[in-house]
Amino acid sequence: MQNIGAFGFAIGSRLVTAIVQLWVIATLVFSLMYIMPGDPVLMLLGPDSNPTPEAIAATRAQLGLDQPVLSQYVKWLGGAMQGNLGTSLDGYPVAQYIGNGVFKTLELAFAAILVASLIGVPLGIAAALNRGRFLDGLLTSVATLGISVPVYILGSLLILGLSLKLGWLPASGYTNMSRSVAMHFEKLILPAITLGFGLAASIARMTRSSMLEILGKDFVRSLRARGMSERRIVWRHVLRNAAIPIVTIIGLQLGNLMGGTVLVEALFNWPGLSTLLVTAVSNRNYPLVQGAILTIAALFILINLCVDLFYTLLDPRIRRKRA
Amino acid sequence: MAGHDVLKIEDLSISFRTEGTLRSAIRNASLTLRSGEILGLVGESGSGKTILSLAAMGLLPPNAMVTGGRVMFEGTDLLRAGASALRRLRGKRISMIFQDPMASLDPIFTCGDQIVEAILLHEKLGRRGATARALALLEKVRMPDPPRIMGSYPHELSGGQCQRVMIAMAVACNPDVIIADEPTTALDVTVQKQVLTLLRELNAEIGAAVLLITHDLGVIHEVADRVAVIYHGDMMEEARTAQIFSAPKSAYTRALIASMPSMSPPRTRLPVIERDAKGEIVSVVKPSATVRAAPAVTGGATLLELRGLTKTYTLQATPLSAGREVRAVDDVSLAIPARSTLGLVGESGCGKSTLSRLVMRLIEPDSGDILIEGQNLAGLDVAAMRQARRDMALVFQNPYGSLNPRETVRDLIAAPVDIHRGGKDRDAIVARLLDAVGLPKEAAGKYPHEFSGGQRQRIVIARALALQPRLVICDEAVSALDVSVQAQVLNLLHDLQAEFDLTYLFISHDMSVVRHVSDSIAVMQKGRIVESGPAEEVFERPRNPYTRTLLDAVPQVGTMQPAAAEA
Amino acid sequence: MRLSGLLRRPLVLASLCVIFGIVVVAMIGPWIAPWDPLALDQNNVNQGSSSAHLLGTDEFGRDILSRLLVGIRPTVVVALVSTTIAALLGTALGIVGGYGNRTVGFFIMRGVDIMLSFPAILLALLAVGFWQSGVLSLSIVIGIIFIPQFARVAQSATLQVLGQEFVEAEHAMGARYTRVIFRAILPNILAPLVVQATLTIAAAILLESGLSFLGLGIVPPEPSWGQMIGTARGYMSQNPMYVVWPSLCLAMTVLAVNILGDALRDHLDPRLRNA
């Protein structure tokens, strides 16, 4: 019981830290946005429409942007502490935007990571087991392609082939599960593969390296001496021992997917957080930027927390060091 | 009693690829293992025993090459057998107990998981059945509190406990052939006896053949039916045990028997094996290079004093499971006079290694004081502690683990010199130390994985002695060494003590070695010191029942075979 | 020499040649380019390969080959400088975060979390606001973006190494922290770091193209590979080879770097050296 308490305490303190982290991020973002060039009101009123100074001033006042930065900040922070992310410049609650985007982002991210891990880990293992041989070179080359081919080229090719030429899959968009489940998943496939392929390459490289590290250890020899099959040795023992760097990189990628998939979201018109963020930034929709970044950061921190917990599950020696 | 031939090694030759050249490790070795017998394999450290047995399992390291010969098991040549054929044999028909138990266990699975997995690989018992069998096995190897061991990770066990886990796994499936590579190095004599009995039983019950690799001639003498002797990769001879001891044929064997510590009176120089001027292998007692007389045991100032040292570990199988407390060191108080040697003996898992770590403050004691010349280490800050460690050295029980795999032996041995003396004279010091522990000069450029178990142990010893620290803690420091190299190392320790006033805390389960080196003895059981006193007194007139049991269990060879000493 | 063993492997040798070639071209590119990389030719836009333009022309009728040759320099500078910044600082943070005092380590890693979750686009925008856009500021921004990734990789690997006994042995000898870091930890966490570095090189070049739409990056019309790839995206249907050439160059470079990285990684592992 007492240990569950200690474990809970560890998580609890991380969560408290997370709140502090989010506050730091929020403050940073807040101050950054007031140094950044560009005028939110101009973007809101439509820069092409030559808004009158009165209209600009009126809008500014209405949005509270004419107040001192500090009081804006305090007001925003007050709201945020009550879970209210404020109002987007167009009047909608930021939370509504975020709520719309966040699940789509998570869905795509997890699908992509799944694809990436399913491809990357076996590739990395195969390369490690065949180190220095032809297969290793081949897999390295494939992985390199995956890393260096920009996502939109791969994505465009997939769209061209699977969608425009063969018509197997829809080219873009998002369909709500409530409208059509099949359609929903059909539309998930291409973006997930596109994202996953590049990530798979990194995972494969890290897996290869990490596997090699472990394959040289003495205990692998004793596993063999016990008559264990290579497959079991590799998947159960070596991979588990090699998992920390792999989990690290997967965690990093997953985190990056929270806000860094602009290109793929654009390519497939996936209405996720990245697009939301980029649009908000380009419109200087500060409350929305603020909210999007906080959400992304919160997800990121959560992922990192999970990864850190995972370390201690994976390696009891780390647990002891930290206990 | 002799059964049919199960495992035949025929004309086996093995070489290592190093830096583009081939170095021969084993030349034309032949051995036959018969069912129901124990074949002892003895030989110098680094002579190729481990490599030979790995070859028999088809598990040679990647840079080893078989240049000739066969290993026949039931009509198949294991060196050429396919992967799946080998897999079916390994563990089930032929199993192996590895020399370095710590390094041979998967660090991230609990021991229980690993034993159960080993059983389930070959037997259809179901998890529950396998767990029951695992517990029974642990019981058999005299493991205290088997359920706790099952739930512990390897790093949470003592050296001897790990070794017993390995043994349990090796015998789990009642194999036909057991290759035991130094299976008892970390076990105290009572447990050792138990393990040997277990092997014997398997011998008798299912006709298992055992290849027992050990440097402990006492063990060989007690349990082996036949003995093979290997020297520098060449098989020297193979004969019945009695014959080997009474009438050894090869010069090496004669020298080996002559070098046993139990042959010599305590605290004298031990004979080592060398080639004399004519190239003959002989056992000689070389005089010490130093002129100072042996130290006086009594009257010296106290160098190390421990007061009420206590350490408790908390065990957790998963971060969420309930913790269990293990009191590894319980209110230990000890004093070692300067220039003397304290032999610390005790049951495996009684807390000896923990104690040595506590003295170095590698782990923090729960309570108690560590006084070195009156200075309490327990209160020192990081910088002061760092300074204090210049005068202390610890030879880890697990030599391979304590060697950085990415450094060459030169850098490893020179580490203390680099740390405390800015690397002054490092090459000269390394060369001298290598020579002193009997390693060739070329060893300096190699990496730890290229060495045999005994060689690694010598690297660690060399490193500990690099700066002649005031206090040296040897945790089973000579357990993997054959008698000759052991003698060389013990002589070295002795000489250094005389020359530089070193003080030793010498942890060992080998009573003859302890007897030989110690001025005083402390006996430990379950984390407590149960008896301590001057060496003769403890050995001659043990007061504590546990001490008596220990002494009774020592395999006797010297006294039974006085003739051997004359050879 | 030990390294000579590496050079005997043909693939490694080939990779070295590629890298060497790239470095040479980065230095002399402008002199060997057959055309002025900035010269527009409105009558020859988006042409395929021809004898005049070996690799064809871009949307302004500029010679793609010449732009590739001249574009190497900023590309190489961005890749190298940013990866170096990220690797050095990130690794340092990661090791201290894993090995340092618990409080310090905790704060460092939580700081890294913050950096990680701070979107690149904002950082980049900010940089545009503060600095002249250009190769160096771009490299620094990209370097900063990749620091936390290195930090996390380094930290996790450090934690794992710390669980091993040889680190304890160093402590027992009274080694200073610097020695433990440089002798015990660093060599043993180098493998994932080398991999991470080779990944970062490619990612940095691609990120450069991603940031150019914010006006941070190599200012047009000056060429760089990332920017060429980014622009060519819009012309994939008209002039498919336009995107292929710079991507191919990038892939070749990354492949060479990866093979070298692998070789280095394997070489650093003494157990694999003679196997």
Added chain:
Amino acid sequence: EGSLWFGLSAEPSSLDTVVQPGTAARTVKLAIHRGLVNYGIDGKISPELAESYEISEDARTYTFHLRDAKFHDGSPVTAADVKATFEHILDPNGKAAFRNELSIIDAVETPDDKTVVLKLSTPSVALIGYLALPESVIVPAAWLAENKDNPTATPIGAGPFTFGEWTRGQEIVLEKFDDYYKEGKPALDEIHFVFYGDENTRVNALKSGDVDIIDYVPAKDAEALKAGPGTELISTYGPFMGLQFNTKFEPFSKPEVRQAIAYAVDRSAIINTAFNGIGAPIWGLAIPEGYMGYSEAKKDYFSHDIEKARELMAKAGYPDGFEARLLASSQYSFHQNTAVAVQSELAKIGIRLTLDLPDWATRMSKAGNADYDFAVLGSLGEIADPDWLTNYYYGGDKLVRTNNSPYFDDPEINGLLDKGRATVDPVARAEVYDQFVDRALELSPIVYFMWRQQDYAVREGVTGFTNLPGFLTFQSGYSLENTKVED
């Protein structure tokens, strides 16, 4: 029949009727709302909620006769609603984009439920053009009273479609309004406006059938979509590209320098590179053919003439050229590419350019602060009436605007623009604008390069969608009431 999937180039930042946040919002607005009048598919003023209207002789009184139309909430469109709408637009603290232009409305009188009379403070014939804009649509007075300051209120209009649902970041759904005042319209049951920010994706979505129609067809894909199969292009020349100059300081305060640039830049270089060969060069002012002010004679006032350009440069005192900063934006490739082409062209007369290519918001705020030497301009006139020129050329008290050349203030031009607006007689009015053109070319505060082709693309089977001609292209959402999808 059925639903139309419309791939929209952006998500409207607001559906507030009185602001003008861009084309996407206008398209949606024109599906929901109608004004007293709107621009019809032929580009002429089409009476909508007003069955008919009269403009008085002195151009100071507009009288509108409302038809029997209903708002989506079922209430009839009455004079009171019109009055409330205009009051909202004219609210000095409001956000109305065209308040300035409409502020000449002195009073809105409602003699009866079906009649609205607008009294102007100054005569203007151009007002009807501004009344036809999507920003002047009529909303219910009751709705206004309640929702004036609520940007998230469900829009209610009298247009062909009712507002259904807006999934933020994804799509807006509109549904057919059964009580629309035009018999048999609209044909569609629903419209899904799906936001496709990326142009390539938008094109792919059309090709793959994910959507039925897209706006802002990128130039490089126009050819392919036109050729089909399965797709059709609906194009018009709408917006123009050009340069605006900061006339506060030298060298661009000198008309000679601006003219030199007009001579120096080969228009085809821009069209061929930045616009994939699609577009029509402008060698004079950007007045579409058929618009008042268009003159066959002045159409090719400039020509590609480096010599002439050099002469003008020498005359201005810059025989060796100068260095300058050209502002454009990297966010839109055609802006950036135009800048690159201009840079290369101007190098030929010794003008050495540094390109400033920030993102769009920064570009706009720089424009708003006149923080540039000169800038790439891509825009169009708001209305089909020549009064659109005011926005680009008028001086007055606000000299820095998005679309003018900052600090350009010529009394003669100001006078002509004022006069043109107040002249009711078309012949006399045309005369005024002829004079304007002469003066504008002479001073060239803005140099034009080309007409940009503005395309919609539809899938086969989509009919009735019209790309409104000329400047009105961005109001093509009007024709959604006629649009049909087959199958």
